Amino acid sequence: MTTAWPSHSFKTPCERCPLRANPSFREFNSEELDFVSKFKKGELTVDPGATILVEGAHSAHLFTVLSGWGFRYKALEDGRRQILNYVMPGDLVGLQGTIAGEMQHSVEALSPVSLCVFERDKLMTLYNKHASLAFDITWIAAQEERILDEHLLSIGRRTALERAAYLIAFLFERGKALKLFNSHASIPITQQHVADTLGLSIVHTNKTLKKLANRNLIRWQERTCEVLDGDGLMAAAGWEGPGKKVRPFI
Amino acid sequence: MTTAWPSHSFKTPCERCPLRANPSFREFNSEELDFVSKFKKGELTVDPGATILVEGAHSAHLFTVLSGWGFRYKALEDGRRQILNYVMPGDLVGLQGTIAGEMQHSVEALSPVSLCVFERDKLMTLYNKHASLAFDITWIAAQEERILDEHLLSIGRRTALERAAYLIAFLFERGKALKLFNSHASIPITQQHVADTLGLSIVHTNKTLKKLANRNLIRWQERTCEVLDGDGLMAAAGWEGPGKKVRPFI
DNA sequence: CGGTTCGTTGAGGAGCCTCAACGTGAGTGG
DNA sequence: CCACTCACGTTGAGGCTCCTCAACGAACCG
Numbered sequence: 223m224t225t226a227w228p229s230h231s232f233k234t235p236c237e238r239c240p241l242r243a244n245p246s247f248r249e250f251n252s253e254e255l256d257f258v259s260k261f262k263k264g265e266l267t268v269d270p271g272a273t274i275l276v277e278g279a280h281s282a283h284l285f286t287v288l289s290g291w292g293f294r295y296k297a298l299e300d301g302r303r304q305i306l307n308y309v310m311p312g313d314l315v316g317l318q319g320t321i322a323g324e325m326q327h328s329v330e331a332l333s334p335v336s337l338c339v340f341e342r343d344k345l346m347t348l349y350n351k352h353a354s355l356a357f358d359i360t361w362i363a364a365q366e367e368r369i370l371d372e373h374l375l376s377i378g379r380r381t382a383l384e385r386a387a388y389l390i391a392f393l394f395e396r397g398k399a400l401k402l403f404n405s406h407a408s409i410p411i412t413q414q415h416v417a418d419t420l421g422l423s424i425v426h427t428n429k430t431l432k433k434l435a436n437r438n439l440i441r442w443q444e445r446t447c448e449v450l451d452g453d454g455l456m457a458a459a460g461w462e463g464p465g466k467k468v469r470p471f472i
Numbered sequence: 473m474t475t476a477w478p479s480h481s482f483k484t485p486c487e488r489c490p491l492r493a494n495p496s497f498r499e500f501n502s503e504e505l506d507f508v509s510k511f512k513k514g515e516l517t518v519d520p521g522a523t524i525l526v527e528g529a530h531s532a533h534l535f536t537v538l539s540g541w542g543f544r545y546k547a548l549e550d551g552r553r554q555i556l557n558y559v560m561p562g563d564l565v566g567l568q569g570t571i572a573g574e575m576q577h578s579v580e581a582l583s584p585v586s587l588c589v590f591e592r593d594k595l596m597t598l599y600n601k602h603a604s605l606a607f608d609i610t611w612i613a614a615q616e617e618r619i620l621d622e623h624l625l626s627i628g629r630r631t632a633l634e635r636a637a638y639l640i641a642f643l644f645e646r647g648k649a650l651k652l653f654n655s656h657a658s659i660p661i662t663q664q665h666v667a668d669t670l671g672l673s674i675v676h677t678n679k680t681l682k683k684l685a686n687r688n689l690i691r692w693q694e695r696t697c698e699v700l701d702g703d704g705l706m707a708a709a710g711w712e713g714p715g716k717k718v719r720p721f722i
Numbered sequence: 723c724g725g726t727t728c729g730t731t732g733a734g735g736a737g738c739c740t741c742a743a744c745g746t747g748a749g750t751g752g
Numbered sequence: 753c754c755a756c757t758c759a760c761g762t763t764g765a766g767g768c769t770c771c772t773c774a775a776c777g778a779a780c781c782g
Contacts, residue, residue: 296622298630298710302630304625304628304629321614322614322615322618323715346603349607356610359610360613363613363614364570364572364613367617368571370621371576372576373624374556375546377624378670379548379553420628465572
């Protein structure tokens with residue numbers, strides 16, 4: 223009962239960063255820790271449904287997700303929306319704004335999300351002074367690329383049922399690695415999010431999810447998806463799961 | 473028997489790198505040029521249809537495409553294949569092998585392709601000694617991510633006709649920026665490649681491409697796609713085109 | 723308590739799929 | 753030199769997947 227960190231705290235010191243407690247993240251040495259502490263400008267907390275970044279914006283900031291769930295998406299002019307990926311603790315958000323000048327996608331919160339805020343201007347200093355952290359940022363970008371590759375394979379070549387199973391298994395595995403679940407594994411998404419991720423209509427998504435529920439793989443309750451059988455989902459998707467590896471974060 | 477390369481690895485000096493002639497690539501300063509020259513181990517040339525990298529392989533090398541066209545793809549166990557993106561001059565190939573330990577996708581040549589070969593081991597030196605080049609690598613990775621975002625939007629939310637128009641417009645714009653075309657803009661792909669990129673069957677792809685041809689946007693000839701009206705394709709796709717920017721390469 | 727979001731279900735139709743067949747051109751071997 | 757094969761593009765037929773339209777119940781909220 224002691225370690226629930228206060229929601230009103232402005233700045234969690236990096237030395238006591240809650241992400242560090244998770245062994246799936248790599249350790250910092252003291253020098254790195256020192257730099258990141260100075261690199262961090264503050265914290266930001268947003269409500270479910272809030273937009274963290276919008277397509278076209280020139281943000282001066284870069285974020286790391288401390289807690290909560292969100293998603294990245296793009297939309298066509300007529301409103302058709304595609305969810306590209308989900309953002310979860312440890313993920314770096316807004317790097318594209320640094321590279322392309324402006325954001326090419328939007329980011330929205332699914333649950334309450336808290337983020338570390340970094341100043342974009344200092345990024346070059348990071349590259350100049352801390353090669354290991356620079357490498358970590360490349361690592362994170364390449365990892366995101368790898369995930370997008372898998373999503374592309376899924377949307378392009380899997381059936382609706384396989385796609386749905388893959389998506390939920392993917393989110394389940396990520397959440398598990400981040401220790402986001404207690405006894406119940408609940409993913410805070412609506413069926414509309416699933417539809418917009420899989421490139422399906424909401425009606426067909428509903429019918430597809432029903433099939434997964436009938437197989438006792440998932441249960442849909444109170445605007446969340448509860449995973450009953452992660453291995454069953456992976457089997458239904460024909461997906462091996464992500465490799466287990468220690469990952470960096472900033 | 474001095475080299476394992478399929479063809480003679482004569483070496484173009486980096487100072488006279490043909491990519492440098494193109495103003496859309498950023499300039500190196502002499503120090504950077506010096507390092508890259510030493511970083512470069514040799515050259516590799518492969519024939520059309522040849523596999524440059526295979527999923528699962530642990531390659532000790534990293535490549536930059538000097539000339540030619542290729543593509544990255546993933547496949548499901550039953551053979552369904554998804555083309556993820558195309559590789560063209562200036563593109564970095566094999567970075568994922570450095571990050572994830574092994575390649576998560578395969579790369580195949582569409583035309584004769586020549587590549588610069590770099591030693592993966594020296595990558596950390598690049599990060600330690602040349603922050604600007606390290607930043608460039610991150611830039612390239614983030615740019616690839618941006619393109620995958622667009623492809624995902626396309627496959628997920630565009631109709632078959634829009635998707636086809638987008639793909640060809642995309643390849644056309646990239647080729648144009650790289651000055652790969654003379655009077656005729658010919659893209660060296662088959663309809664099977666288009667199908668595997670768009671997530672469609674070959675039959676439906678053929679009928680869709682016919683529609684684009686009937687609108688005088690493209691012409692299919694001798695296993696290549698000739699672009700007649702790039703702006704018309706972009707309009708048909710509802711795509712703005714890529715921003716014009718100077719890009720780095722290694 | 724009316725409005726809104728979310729999940730659910732049915733009906734009918736469009737888009738895309740598979741199967742099947744065929745023409746062409748390039749290569750290959752008898 | 754010609755029959756053969758193979759890769760590629762093309763076309764038709766029929767059917768399944770997924771779509772849109774429409775309606776409704778439940779939970780939540782101002």
